[in-house]
Amino acid sequence: MKTKCMLLLSALFLAGLYSHAGNNAAPGDTLKKQKKEIRTSEFPVRGNCGQCKDRIEKSAYRLKGVKDVSWDVDTKIFTVIYDAVKISEGDIREAILKAGHDVGEKLAPDSAYSLLPDCCKYRDRKH
Numbered sequence: 001m002k003t004k005c006m007l008l009l010s011a012l013f014l015a016g017l018y019s020h021a022g023n024n025a026a027p028g029d030t031l032k033k034q035k036k037e038i039r040t041s042e043f044p045v046r047g048n049c050g051q052c053k054d055r056i057e058k059s060a061y062r063l064k065g066v067k068d069v070s071w072d073v074d075t076k077i078f079t080v081i082y083d084a085v086k087i088s089e090g091d092i093r094e095a096i097l098k099a100g101h102d103v104g105e106k107l108a109p110d111s112a113y114s115l116l117p118d119c120c121k122y123r124d125r126k127h
Contacts, residue, residue, distance in 0.1 A: 037084040038067065043093070045071055045078040046102040052120045059099035060092050078103075 045056055056071045056078060065086025071078045080092055093103045100112035100120075107113075113123070 035085060038081065039084045039089075040079065040081050041089045041092075042077055042079045043089075044076050044104055045096055046076060046122050047071065047073070048120055048122050048125070049073065051117060052101065055099050055116075055120070056096055056101055059095045059101075063087055063092060063095055066092065 047053065047056055050073065053071050053073055057069045060066050060069045060078075060080055063082075065083040066080060067083065068081040069079065078096070080089075082089070082092065093106070096103050097106060097108045098112055100108045100114075100116045102108050102113075102123075113121070
C-alpha cells in the first residue's frame with residue numbers, strides 16, 4: 001500500500017513538472033502576468049536650473065509605473081516613459097505641480113511655488 005502511494009505521488013509530481021516544460025514560467029508560477037502599456041509623453045514644465053531639474057525629475061520618479069524621466073533645462077521640455085496600466089500622464093503632471101513647478105498652462109499651487117528656492121522661482125522672470 002505504501003509503495004502504491006509513493007508511485008502515485010511520484011507520477012503526479014512528474015506530471016506537474018512535465019506540464020511546465022513547454023512554459024517559460026517558473027514551476028508554481030500560476031499568476032498571469034499583468035499587461036504593460038508603455039507610453040512616452042512630452043510636455044512643458046517651468047523651471048530655471050539644475051535644482052529645478054532634480055526636483056522635477058524626482059517628483060515623477062517616485063511614482064509607481066514611471067520608468068524614465070528627463071527635463072531639459074534649456075527647452076523646458078519634460079519627457080517621461082511610463083506604464084499607463086499603473087499610472088496616468090495626469091498623475092505625473094499633478095506630482096510635478098505639487099513640487100512647485102507649472103506644467104503647461106496649469107500653475108502649481110502658490111503654497112508649493114512659494115517653497116521653491118529663490119533661484120528656482122520663474123514666474124516674475126523674463127525668458
